Amino acid sequence: MAIEKIKIRGARTHNLKNVSVDIPRNQFVVVTGVSGSGKSSLAFDTLYAEGQRRYAESVSSYARRFMDVLDRPDVDSIEGLSPSIAISQHTSTPTTRSTVATVTEIADYLRVLFAKVGVPYCPDHDVPLKKSGIHDMVDAALSLGAGARVMILSPVVRSAVADPDTVAGEMARRGFLRLRVDGEVCTVDALPVTDRGAVHSIEVVVDRLKITPEAKTRLADSFETAAKLSGGRTMLLNLSDGSIQAFNLHYGCPQCDYTIEDLTPAMFSFNNPLGACPYCEGTGIIEQFDPDIVVKDAALSIAEGAVCGYSRRNSARFAELRDLLARAGLSVETPWKDLPEWARVLVLDGDQKAAAKGAPRGLHYKGVIAELDLTWARARSESAKIGMRAMRRSCTCRHCGGERYRREVASVYLGEGASRVNIIGLMNMTLRQAAGQLESLVLSEQSRQIAEGPMDAIRKRIGFLCDVGLGYLTLSRQARTLSGGEAQRIRLAGQIGSALTGVLYVLDEPTIGLHQADCARLIATLKELVDNGNTVVAVEHDEEVIRAADFVVDMGPGAGELGGELVSCGTPQQVMDDPRSETGAYLAGRKAVTADRGVLENPLARTLRIVGATGHNLKGVTCDFPVGAISVVTGVS
Ligand SMILES: [Zn+2]
Ligand SMILES: [Zn+2]
Known part of the structure; x- marks a missing residue:
């Protein structure tokens, strides 16, 4: 039978006074109460601390060395606990290398996306690189039709001045009899050139044959041999009209010798030597x-x-x-x-x-x-x-322009034409721009299918971040420059769609700094985590969040020594009906926050006067502040 409750017995962390409470699992739980009443002591220093400590005990001592294991909380017992993740506002010193993209894991999915459907371009010629499989080459040869006479060539020297005699000697040693030097076919022992320094291209003639349907295997073998000799390049010469088709097993520029390895996700990180600018080592x-x-x-x-x-x-x-x-x-x-x-x-x-x-x-x-x-x-x-x-x-760094990436990596684009974008362009976009960019990408049907998985994961995270009002952050924004509320929601986005289940999430005032309009979406997201089989415990004052909870724990009654007790718990309605609960009284409308204590009859009777203030941009400001009253200074930013 599944455990349905987390049973806390005799919690005494900080000011908690032997608190015992049953918290339902797989529900959205809000711990509330006045400041200093012991909300955080219960949620973070007891529940989370014990969950994390037990998890740490279950992993190897080696792995434990990399964890900040918390002290055992002062509590008699906790039953029904699951591995816990705290999403607080104060993260433990993020490194300078962690950004909005890395914390939310959007960076990981973007790397996969670029590696799978990115199109590499030549940085010098700005044309897409091409690559073909052996079967593409065979198909091209067969499509010339039965009876066509062809030559399969291996371009061993291209647009470079090489010594033809050395090349000829080497190829003769490997058993090849014919070369094609600057377009002219000859035998290895009778080169047609007189000016040895002026040779620009040499191809090895790997095979000469007549196309028949049975030639398929021979064609494949010959192309394979040709590709091996030249590091991936082959040529198909149609002897009847002299036309040539060039192929490359690897990505190569049709106009120059530029080639790159097959794309891998690791290349799209400047924290990885494969992707980092080699001159500044990814520091910019x-x-x-x-x-x-x-x-x-x-x-x-x-x-x-x-x-x-x-x-x-x-x-x-x-x-x-x-x-x-x-x-x-x-x-x-x-x-x-x-x-x-x-x-x-x-x-x-x-x-x-x-x-x-x-x-x-x-x-x-x-x-x-x-x-x-x-x-x-x-x-x-x-x-x-x-x-x-x-x-x-x-x-x-003038090599990468401070963008930290290798130029080979910066020349890989998603999409085509005006809508194409490289990893640098994407990372410098705000979340909202990035979402629009990815939606408007022009992709082939095949690419679209391959891209679906990572695209979905990115869409989900960006969608959440925009919904909770963070669409203005750029993907490359450093995590350590975020405010507490921003950082917490960013980390929450990393959990959305991570597909973890059976986890206890403990959150610290998730609505802090959040505009009222974005609050509902945040609540919906927290409930989504619950629907995925997790337990969410949030420390929160916000009325809307408390009303949305499945279960409310009201701590109090006062702060510090006067708090640390469980005042009430249950559904929001049960807490509202509980005469002992201050929170319930406000929720039910029996009490209201009021600031109506009358307006001072003559506020300027006694004043504090400032004359001719010129600090910073002030232009000789003179102004009176009433004494014994609350004054508000306002204006645009
Ligand atoms: Zn090129
Ligand atoms: Zn650089």
Whole structure:
């Protein structure tokens, strides 16, 4: 038979006076009473403390070392207790790395979502990466139709200058007879090229065959071999028209050699080396050469020494910049601030970043900062670094822009076109924006099905947080900067849909700081936890919450020494009918909160006068406060 009650006998924690009470399990229980009456002593220091202590005893001593085990409470006995989770307003020092997203577990589900349905893009070309299975390659070959003659190639050298003789020797050793060098098929011992330095692409001819329905297995074997040779890439050459289809077993850019591993959830966390920016190790901050110090005076020209260490006096480095700017149609005599933006980027960050700012093509330069980095890395002694150290400063990591993620990870998007979003964009959204973004995602039918599970979990948590008025928080907001009420509701969201059952949840004034309108939704959520087979015990003053409870425990009658007794307990109606219960009297309307003690006839008879206050933004304020009266100072924030 299921245990239906938690039986507390002889509780004496703090000011409790031998309290014995039966609390129904699997119900919504509110512990109420005046401040200091012993509500928290009963709910947190007795019920929760004992539940947590017993749970700790059931786990290994190793696991126990990682828990804050509470002292055994002063109580004769408690029966029918289950493992307990306290959701208080004061969390135990959350780390700087915990955020709204991590505490609510939304981050975990987002990682799964990105890993499962995220589309990786090339960070340089901004085109989606493609990958194919061996069966896709075989299908493509078969679709050319019976009788078509094809070649299966393995691109071992792509857009890189390699020594063709070495490649040919290596492939001959592995038993391959033919290569395709810059589009021309030849045997390994008779390369067609005369200019060895000008070779750009070499493919190994893995197979040549005529397509027949029976060729399926052979095609698969050949594609497999081709993929193995090149690290995943294969090509299908249709000999009848010379057309080529390229495939990649891994995600690869169709326009360059950029590839990434298969996506895993771990990649979408900057707390994990797989996802963290390798330069700042996921902190977003790095000690690096600061462009604002390297360029010491923007009014000077480069020739006059605008860029530290690159003035006319440093002849070799100066000459390089002079030639570079001359090729770009500019002059080193122009003041730094008058150079076009792309030219300043070109000088500091090199041609790749400058291209994005509209620099002409063909200006090869790696940039002053990169040169300084190299010199810094090569500097053997402290004395060699001294001059350079002055140009370094801890600042936002320029590799990840302070976003902490690896660029490979930042280039993975959910959805397509204008609605696409990466992990950084999503984390910087408010909960309400994120909900809208996820709903409007354009996903293929297949992706939609895969995404359903994690999407549902995210929707549930965000929905709850918006319902209790927290839609304005961003996912990346640090947990330690939240107010007590916010933090408690955030942690509650982590429990929603965690599907735990048989748990005793103990909450500390869950309505604190909550707008009246959001209160009903919070109550509904707590009841949902109960419906999932849990017991919820909340310490609470709010009338609406008390009325919504299945069972009320009224502590009192006074505070401190005058409290610590069980005044009344039962359903809200039973407590209302109990003549001993102060809470019941208010709930039933027999007593009312009243502030009507008359208005002072002449409040300004005696005053405290402030003359000409100018603190902060005050503009010479003079004002009288009545003595012996309550005054209210109000105004916009
Ligand atoms: Zn690319
Ligand atoms: Zn970084």
